[in-house]
Structures are given as structure tokens and as C-alpha cells.
Amino acid sequence: MSIEFEGRDVAIQPGDTLASALYRDGVRVFSRSFKYHRPRGLYCLSGDCPNCLVTVDGEVNVRACMCAAKDGQKVSRQNAWPSVDRDALNVIDKFHPLMPVGFYYKAGIKPKFAWPMAEGVIRRVAGLGFSDKNDAPQDIDRINRHPDVLVIGAGVAGLSAAIAAADAGKRVMVIDEGSEPGLRVAAGPTKDAINGLAATAAANANIELNPGTSAIGIYEGPMVLAITAEQTLHIHPTNIVIASGGMEMHRIFVSNDLPGIFMGRGAARLAGAQGVKVGDTAVVWAETQEAVEHAKTLAASGTTVAAVVTGPGVDASGVGNRQIAGEIVEAKGRKKLSGVVVKTSGGSTEEIACDILACGAEIQQNMHLPRLAYDLPCVLAGDAAIPGTTLDEAAKQGTEAGAAAAAGLPLYVNPPASQPRKCGTAGYVCLCEDVSVKEVEQAIDEGFESAELLKRYTTVTMGPCQGRLCADQLRAIAERKTPAEAARVSAPTTLRPPVRPIRIEQAAAGARHHIERHTPLHQKHLEMGASTLWAGPWKRIFSYGDMQAEYEAVRHRVGVIDVGTLGKFLLAGPDVVEFLERIYPMRVADLEPGKLRYGLMLEEGGVIIDDGTVCALEGGAFYCTVTTSGAERLESWMLDWREAWGLDVFVVNQTASLAAVNVAGPHARDLLEKLCDDPIDKESFPYLRHRRITVNGVSCLAIRLGFVGELAYELHFPAANAVEMWDAILEAGKEWDIKPFGLDAQRLLRLEKGHIIISQDTDFETTPWKVSMDWAVKLDKPDFVGKAALIRAQRRTPRETLVPWQMEPGMATPAEGSIVTVGGNLNGRVTSSKMSYVLGHPVGLAWVTTEFAKAGGTISIGGAPASIGDHAFYDPEGVKLRA
Amino acid sequence: MSHFHIKTPFGLRPVSEFSYGGEVRPPLAPDAPDEEAIDHLWLRANIAGVQKERWFHSSGTRRWYTIVRDTRTNIVLAQPGEEYTEGSA
Numbered sequence: 001m002s003i004e005f006e007g008r009d010v011a012i013q014p015g016d017t018l019a020s021a022l023y024r025d026g027v028r029v030f031s032r033s034f035k036y037h038r039p040r041g042l043y044c045l046s047g048d049c050p051n052c053l054v055t056v057d058g059e060v061n062v063r064a065c066m067c068a069a070k071d072g073q074k075v076s077r078q079n080a081w082p083s084v085d086r087d088a089l090n091v092i093d094k095f096h097p098l099m100p101v102g103f104y105y106k107a108g109i110k111p112k113f114a115w116p117m118a119e120g121v122i123r124r125v126a127g128l129g130f131s132d133k134n135d136a137p138q139d140i141d142r143i144n145r146h147p148d149v150l151v152i153g154a155g156v157a158g159l160s161a162a163i164a165a166a167d168a169g170k171r172v173m174v175i176d177e178g179s180e181p182g183l184r185v186a187a188g189p190t191k192d193a194i195n196g197l198a199a200t201a202a203a204n205a206n207i208e209l210n211p212g213t214s215a216i217g218i219y220e221g222p223m224v225l226a227i228t229a230e231q232t233l234h235i236h237p238t239n240i241v242i243a244s245g246g247m248e249m250h251r252i253f254v255s256n257d258l259p260g261i262f263m264g265r266g267a268a269r270l271a272g273a274q275g276v277k278v279g280d281t282a283v284v285w286a287e288t289q290e291a292v293e294h295a296k297t298l299a300a301s302g303t304t305v306a307a308v309v310t311g312p313g314v315d316a317s318g319v320g321n322r323q324i325a326g327e328i329v330e331a332k333g334r335k336k337l338s339g340v341v342v343k344t345s346g347g348s349t350e351e352i353a354c355d356i357l358a359c360g361a362e363i364q365q366n367m368h369l370p371r372l373a374y375d376l377p378c379v380l381a382g383d384a385a386i387p388g389t390t391l392d393e394a395a396k397q398g399t400e401a402g403a404a405a406a407a408g409l410p411l412y413v414n415p416p417a418s419q420p421r422k423c424g425t426a427g428y429v430c431l432c433e434d435v436s437v438k439e440v441e442q443a444i445d446e447g448f449e450s451a452e453l454l455k456r457y458t459t460v461t462m463g464p465c466q467g468r469l470c471a472d473q474l475r476a477i478a479e480r481k482t483p484a485e486a487a488r489v490s491a492p493t494t495l496r497p498p499v500r501p502i503r504i505e506q507a508a509a510g511a512r513h514h515i516e517r518h519t520p521l522h523q524k525h526l527e528m529g530a531s532t533l534w535a536g537p538w539k540r541i542f543s544y545g546d547m548q549a550e551y552e553a554v555r556h557r558v559g560v561i562d563v564g565t566l567g568k569f570l571l572a573g574p575d576v577v578e579f580l581e582r583i584y585p586m587r588v589a590d591l592e593p594g595k596l597r598y599g600l601m602l603e604e605g606g607v608i609i610d611d612g613t614v615c616a617l618e619g620g621a622f623y624c625t626v627t628t629s630g631a632e633r634l635e636s637w638m639l640d641w642r643e644a645w646g647l648d649v650f651v652v653n654q655t656a657s658l659a660a661v662n663v664a665g666p667h668a669r670d671l672l673e674k675l676c677d678d679p680i681d682k683e684s685f686p687y688l689r690h691r692r693i694t695v696n697g698v699s700c701l702a703i704r705l706g707f708v709g710e711l712a713y714e715l716h717f718p719a720a721n722a723v724e725m726w727d728a729i730l731e732a733g734k735e736w737d738i739k740p741f742g743l744d745a746q747r748l749l750r751l752e753k754g755h756i757i758i759s760q761d762t763d764f765e766t767t768p769w770k771v772s773m774d775w776a777v778k779l780d781k782p783d784f785v786g787k788a789a790l791i792r793a794q795r796r797t798p799r800e801t802l803v804p805w806q807m808e809p810g811m812a813t814p815a816e817g818s819i820v821t822v823g824g825n826l827n828g829r830v831t832s833s834k835m836s837y838v839l840g841h842p843v844g845l846a847w848v849t850t851e852f853a854k855a856g857g858t859i860s861i862g863g864a865p866a867s868i869g870d871h872a873f874y875d876p877e878g879v880k881l882r883a
Numbered sequence: 884m885s886h887f888h889i890k891t892p893f894g895l896r897p898v899s900e901f902s903y904g905g906e907v908r909p910p911l912a913p914d915a916p917d918e919e920a921i922d923h924l925w926l927r928a929n930i931a932g933v934q935k936e937r938w939f940h941s942s943g944t945r946r947w948y949t950i951v952r953d954t955r956t957n958i959v960l961a962q963p964g965e966e967y968t969e970g971s972a
């Protein structure tokens with residue numbers, strides 16, 4: 001098994017991460033730093049530093065130490081030219097003085113013309129990796145989970161907590177970043193303890209272990225956002241135990257960024273957990289007793305431990321060739337570590353040759369998650385709670401935390417008492433952005449004192465590590481410089497999710513969980529070769545392939561369209577008339593059973609939001625239709641008003657339970673008479689009436705409407721009968737060469753009649769006045785939604801008016817959205833435009849400044865003259881639809 | 884990414900199932916003076932604090948619910964049907 005690394009094969013072993021495999025193969029420089037292109041090697045091995053970002057199979061900025069090695073992966077380093085090993089851009093390192101702190105703010109401000117040039121160069125050499133623009137985003141699922149207790153971190157404390165909570169009868173979910181619990185822990189008592197607890201947890205039916213799952217944010221609720229390779233999880237626990245552990249502090253000394261310098265746990269991970277010989281000669285800096293174990297782990301893997309440099313109270317007797325009480329003050333070497341300078345507690349300095357330095361610094365808690373959880377039901381456990389916790393203490397804390405979480409105790413995370421911070425006087429504070437102690441001090445001298453300002457000015461904490469290494473050090477330097485104002489300057493900077501880098505597609509998880517609604521006839525349409533388009537949540541039929549043929553059928557013979565997507569509502573109840581009188585701006589109370597009326601729907605501002613029909617049924621109920629895209633919204637809208645007015649009315653949404661088709665064309669009646677015995681002639685069933693008739697053996701509510709401008713019957717009937725009905729209509733229509741028609745044809749048919757489509761021809765400020773629909777508004781009604789705004793809008797002439805227009809035959813059809821001009825001045829825009837087959841010239845609708853919106857007037861559309869019509873160009877008297 | 888739960892006849896449901904319906908506001912009297920009408924139509928209080936508001940359970944019971952929520956913390960201070968008195972919760 002192997003990976004392909006920059007053109008050569010590198011063998012991998014079971015349990016390898018990319019970092020361990022590459023390191024074993026001899027790779028020492030993993031990246032070049034962001035600003036000065038200094039060589040950088042593995043450092044933390046826990047995903048907390050910027051040093052091991054590589055490109056894997058085209059994905060940039062993957063942390064090599066967190067990515068399990070898989071056979072065949074293509075891995076390359078980034079951010080260097082011509083290569084990471086020989087980076088020509090490293091010359092920038094020689095020009096430190098030219099790139100002072102606050103460089104971005106200072107450079108190029110004077111002279112002004114220089115900045116665009118400088119920006120071009122910076123853009124080329126800066127940045128981390130090149131993303132593949134052709135990369136097809138992966139669909140990530142979003143999953144909701146609802147455990148009783150969520151435990152973050154499967155270490156000793158976390159697993160103990162999970163077991164305690166599960167024993168108390170709770171359903172527990174444990175998540176951990178590693179592909180298995182304790183993955184990164186070297187063999188030893190801790191590893192044994194984790195293995196034992198993991199086995200116990202795995203055997204407990206109440207515990208679900210989720211390895212390979214990173215918590216990236218905690219939100220109110222509480223809700224924890226977590227990611228795996230394939231999913232984004234929204235976890236909604238009742239209580240959370242955060243056992244995300246701690247990490248060693250980043251230690252600052254001269255050249256503290258050289259390859260060969262590791263965090264203590266990092267070196268131990270590489271040597272102990274992944275069986276890599278880290279180096280020939282190591283110096284271990286042991287500020288904690290735990291770090292003495294790291295020295296042993298290194299020695300066991302074949303690295304000579306030349307010296308253990310111990311901090312106060314640490315006992316390293318018998319470990320390593322020498323034990324020196326003191327601290328590291330400088331690292332030697334140019335491209336990699338060659339030695340360290342130790343300042344002994346006696347005050348003398350001494351240089352020790354080595355190629356590895358493991359900095360087992362004081363443990364600081366991982367506060368990223370706890371700080372996001374502030375004020376939420378959350379418990380901390382393990383060495384997150386007390387730095388340097390022993391195994392037994394971690395287990396005890398975990399058990400207590402788990403029991404507390406199970407009991408639902410209102411324990412909240414308290415920010416830990418701040419400890420005195422220790423910080424070196426020279427070296428890199430920030431590995432991500434190459435910021436030195438000197439530069440931070442200089443920024444403070446320039447007046448940037450508070451942590452928030454320092455952060456923005458120096459960019460410390462703003463790089464890929466997001467402050468994991470540097471935030472505390474930044475505050476320490478600020479405190480040291482201005483001790484009198486320590487409290488003010490060292491307030492922690494605001495922390496925001498994600499606490500781990502995530503891919504955009506993970507953030508967008510679930511964005512493509514579309515609801516796609518089909519009418520019961522959808523499959524029928526597809527079989528007939530129909531093309532579809534989105535209309536709200538619906539997939540509607542655009543055309544069956546020949547729009548003109550569909551159109552001609554309706555105008556001259558007969559056609560049928562599936563209008564099952566219309567919003568369909570049955571309204572009933574003692575207050576239904578009162579309710580509809582207030583919902584619609586027109587009159588409803590005088591509508592007799594069997595009659596219907598066109599109705600606008602307005603929002604409170606008087607703007608048209610929908611239109612449809614209202615049918616008065618026998619027995620006092622009403623049947624209302626609204627547009628396809630409006631159904632969802634208008635249901636909640638009507639229910640909202642019902643409660644606001646306290647009216648007793650039922651609103652039954654029949655959109656899905658009823659199918660609807662519209663049979664239209666001069667032969668529509670002839671066709672239906674073949675399928676129906678009820679009288680549907682002009683006298684017994686005139687225009688703007690509805691009847692219950694039986695068609696093809698199915699009881700339908702038939703409505704006579706004229707949207708397309710021909711004799712038409714709209715049939716509403718149970719969805720279960722849709723397919724039979726459709727087939728029967730097509731069969732019966734054969735003698736007139738019936739055609740099913742789609743939206744494309746329907747849009748032309750209605751345009752010839754000057755009928756508007758809400759939201760295509762109207763916008764967010766269209767009142768009925770603007771579309772000349774005064775007839776659809778009865779301002780003398782006591783009240784209706786939108787009245788208050790309309791009576792005020794009525795006081796002035798609307799700025800623009802929607803008008804129908806037509807052009808001379810032979811003129812090109814202007815595009816929808818074209819500009820309207822009058823006398824060379826901009827005067828409006830076209831909302832609908834099509835070539836009319838029956839009239840032989842383009843027709844459409846346009847917004848025109850009211851002053852010029854007079855029937856018979858001339859406007860110019862894209863330079864071509866067009867004349868404004870009255871309302872309908874086709875059958876203006878409406879003889880055909882009343883037939 | 885706000886997250887909280889709203890009580891329905893079918894238990895506490897996550898807010899992701901609901902759509903926001905805005906602040907609860909007194910209805911506009913038909914004869915209200917212009918000032919008042921304009922305020923009502925075009926302005927919202929947009930409170931940073933305790934707010935009474937409406938939610939429609941669009942992916943569930945398809946009913947409206949009125950809750951009291953602190954917009955700064957997203958803590959629900961009164962679920963539907965509960966009385967909210969200042970300082971409670």
C-alpha cells in the first residue's frame with residue numbers, strides 16, 4: 001500500500017496518517033510559512049498548528065497529521081515555488097524589515113498607485129494552495145441527532161463520563177476526532193486506560209461511539225455541529241460533556257519554528273502511536289511530569305535522548321543521558337534543528353547538539369468548545385478542566401461529569417480562572433502568519449494595546465490555527481508590556497465557530513435537500529417527452545416539444561393542460577364570509593352559489609402577492625385557488641390572519657389531494673360532452689360559473705375561466721383519478737387532434753389576452769392601481785388586508801403603470817427585461833414579451849411611466865417602436881371565452 | 884445558527900421545522916392616523932431582548948405558535964400557551 005507524493009510512491013502502514021507515512025519516508029519540511037516562506041515541519045500532530053497543510057487529491061489545506069493515509073492518495077505540499085524543499089520565495093525572509101507588522105495596512109497606502117501592483121505580487125506568492133476550480137462539490141447530507149447526553153472527546157474523561165451517563169439510563173452519543181479512541185496516544189498507561197474504557201463503552205447498548213467526528217461549533221439550544229467525511233451532524237442533546245482535553249502551550253524562543261521542533265505530545269504520538277523513529281538525538285523539555293514519559297517513548301523508539309531539561313518540580317531521574325533544570329532559550333540551525341541553547345536554573349547557558357526538540361510545555365485546556373458553550377447546559381471533564389490532571393483524576397472527573405449530565409443538572413461552563421502566563425522574549429508567536437514577539441511589542445508601542453486590536457493589526461490568531469497556539473501568548477506579551485493594564489489588554493478575543501476548518505460543502509450540507517413536488521400526472525408528461533421547469537417547489541411542464549403546435553391546438557381546436565399545481569383551498573365555518581371579505585380586496589359576500597370571482601391577494605402594504613379565483617359552493621363553503629408558487633405561503637398567511645381576527649373558519653389545503661386539468665379551445669365543450677352527460681351548454685353553464693359535473697364517471701368541480709382566452713373548463717377532482725381522466729380526455733379529443741400544452745404555450749396564450757402573471761409582471765411594490773385593476777378592489781368595504789396602505793397610495797398617481805404593447809408585424813421580438821424609452825429617456829422595462837402567432841406580431845407587457853402609459857401611445861423598446869394597447873389584443877370583447 | 888425548540892401538541896420540536904412569522908403586533912385600526920399606519924406597515928421594533936413572536940410549523944403541524952423569546956440568547960421564555968411575566972425563567 002502506498003500514496004503518491006509529489007510524483008513518487010511512499011509506502012504506508014496500517015494506522016498511518018499522511019504525516020507519519022511521509023515523516024517515516026524522510027520528509028521533514030511539510031510546508032513553507034505564509035509570509036516569509038520559512039521551512040516548517042511537523043509540530044503538534046494534533047491538528048492544531050498550520051505546519052502540515054498539504055493538498056490531497058486536489059483538496060487544499062488538509063492537515064496531514066489528521067488525515068488517515070489511504071492507498072493511492074495523491075499528496076503534494078503547497079505554497080512554495082519551485083518546491084517546498086527549495087523555495088525561491090524564501091528570499092522574502094531576508095527582507096523582514098520591508099514587511100513590518102501591520103504590513104497590509106501600511107504598504108501601498110503611499111504612493112497610492114503602488115498598491116494594485118503590490119497586491120498583484122502578494123496575491124501570487126501568498127495564499128495557501130490552489131483550489132481546483134473544476135472540482136465537483138460533493139453532496140453532504142445533513143443529519144439531525146437527538147441523544148440525551150453528548151460527550152465530546154473519547155479520552156479517559158470522556159469515556160468515563162459516557163459510561164456514567166449510560167449507567168444512569170441515558171442514551172449517550174460520544175464523538176471523537178480520531179478514527180478510533182486514543183488513536184494519537186502512545187502506548188502506556190493512558191492508552192491502556194482508554195482501550196479498557198472503550199471496550200466497556202462499546203459493550204454498552206446505551207452508548208454510541210462515533211469516531212472520525214469533529215465538533216466544530218456549539219450553539220444555543222444546545223445544538224452541536226459536528227462533521228464527518230460524509231455528513232454534517234446537527235446534534236441536539238439535553239446535556240453536553242466536553243472532554244476535548246488540553247494541549248501543551250506553544251513555547252517561544254529564538255528560531256522556535258525550525259523543523260525538528262515538536263510539541264511533546266506530538267513527538268510522542270509520532271514515536272509511540274505510529275512507530276516512527278523521530279530523530280537521532282533528542283532534547284526533551286519537560287515542564288510537566290507527563291513530558292518525562294514522552295522522553296521515555298522517544299528513547300524506546302530508538303532516538304537517543306541527549307538531555308531532559310526539566311521545569312520546576314519535575315523529576316526526570318534516570319531518563320535520558322543528562323537531566324538539566326532550566327529552560328530552552330534558543331534553537332540553532334538554518335533549515336532544520338541542529339542544537340538548542342539551554343539556560344540552566346543556575347543562570348548559565350549551554351548548547352546541546354540535537355536534531356529533535358520535544359517541548360513538553362505546561363498543559364493549557366482546549367477552551368475553543370467550552371467558550372462557545374458558555375451559558376449552556378454543559379459540563380467540562382478531564383484535563384480540559386484541570387491542566388495536568390492525572391489519569392485517575394480525569395476518570396473521576398469524567399464519571400462525575402457524566403452523572404451530572406445524566407441528572408440534567410444545570411451545570412454551566414465557567415470560564416477558568418486565568419493563570420499567570422509564561423512567554424518567551426524572542427521568536428515566533430504566530431506560526432501561521434510569521435509574527436515575532438518583537439513585532440507584537442512594536443505594535444503595542446504603536447498603540448494597539450487590547451487583544452482585539454492587536455489581533456487585527458498583527459494578524460496573530462487569524463491564521464489557520466485560529467489562535468490555538470498563539471492566543472494565550474499574544475495576551476501574555478500584552479500583559480508583560482503593560483502590566484498596569486493587564487486586565488484590559490488581555491481580555492480574550494471573541495471566539496467563533498468553526499473551531500476546526502471545514503469545507504464549504506460541509507457548511508452547505510443539506511442545501512440540496514430539495515423538495516420536488518409532482519402532480520399525479522407527472523410521469524404521464526415525461527412519457528410524452530415533456531420538458532420541465534421549477535415553479536416554487538413544483539416541477540411543471542414547460543413544453544411537449546413543439547410549443548407552436550400546442551398553442552395552435554388551443555386557439556383553433558382544443559388543448560389540455562395539467563394545472564394540478566394550483567393552490568386549492570376549501571374554506572368553511574360560521575365566519576367564512578367575514579374571513580374572505582377581509583382576505584380579498586373584492587366583494588365576496590354577494591357571491592351566489594355557483595358563481596365565482598377573480599380575486600387578488602394583497603399584503604398589508606397593499607402589494608399584490610397572489611391571484612386566483614373564489615367559488616361560492618352550495619351550503620356556504622368556498623373553494624379558492626391560488627397560484628402554484630403561492631400555495632404554501634398563502635396557507636400559513638390565511639391561518640395567521642384567522643388567528644389575528646379570531647374568526648371561526650376552517651382552511652383545508654386540498655392542493656395535493658385534488659388534481660386539476662384545464663380543457664381549452666373552441667372544441668372544449670364538444671370534447672367534454674363526449675365524457676359527460678350533465679348539461680354544459682352555454683345557457684346552463686355560462687362563463688364565470690362553476691358546476692359539479694361527472695366527467696368520465698368522476699365527480700368534478702368544473703370552473704369556467706378564461707386565462708388563455710378560449711372556451712375552457714377547469715376540472716378539479718380527486719388526485720387518484722388523474723391518470724384515467726387525462727387518458728380519457730386525450731382519447732376523446734383525438735378527433736380534433738387535441739394537444740396537451742405546457743407553460744410556454746400558456747404564457748403566450750395569456751399574453752395575447754393581456755393577463756398578468758403575479759411576480760413575473762409584478763414586483764414588490766405593485767399595487768392594484770399600478771396594474772389597472774381598480775375593479776378588483778372595493779375600498780368601501782369596512783376592512784381588508786392592504787386597505788390601510790391602498791387608501792393612502794390612492795392619494796397620488798403611481799409613478800409607473802403596467803401596460804400591454806404590440807409591435808408591427810415583421811419586427812423582432814424584444815427580450816424580456818428590455819428597456820423602454822420615450823423620447824430618448826428611460827421610461828420603463830418589459831416584463832413579458834412573445835411573438836403572437838395569431839396576430840403575427842410581437843406582444844407583451846411593460847412598465848411605463850404613468851404619464852406615457854396611455855392606450856394608443858407609442859413607446860420605444862430597444863429602439864423599436866411599439867404601441868400601447870387597451871387591454872387584450874386577441875379577442876378584446878371576450879366573445880370566445882364566453883362561447 | 885440559532886437553535887431552540889417550540890412546544891407543539893406533538894412535543895418540543897426544533898426550530899428548523901418552523902418558519903418565522905415576525906413580531907406579534909397589535910392590529911392596525913382601520914381609522915388609524917397616517918403616522919400610526921405608516922409605523923405599522925413599514926416599521927418593526929426589531930428588539931434586542933424579550934420579544935413575543937409567531938412561528939409557523941411549516942414542516943410539521945402546520946399551525947401557528949406564539950412564543951416569548953429573548954432574541955439575544957435565543958432562550959424561549961414562554962412556550963405557546965404559557966404566560967410570560969417579566970423576570971420569570
Ligand code: FES
Binds near residue numbers: 019044052063064065
Ligand atoms: S502537525 Fe498537523 S496540525 Fe500541527
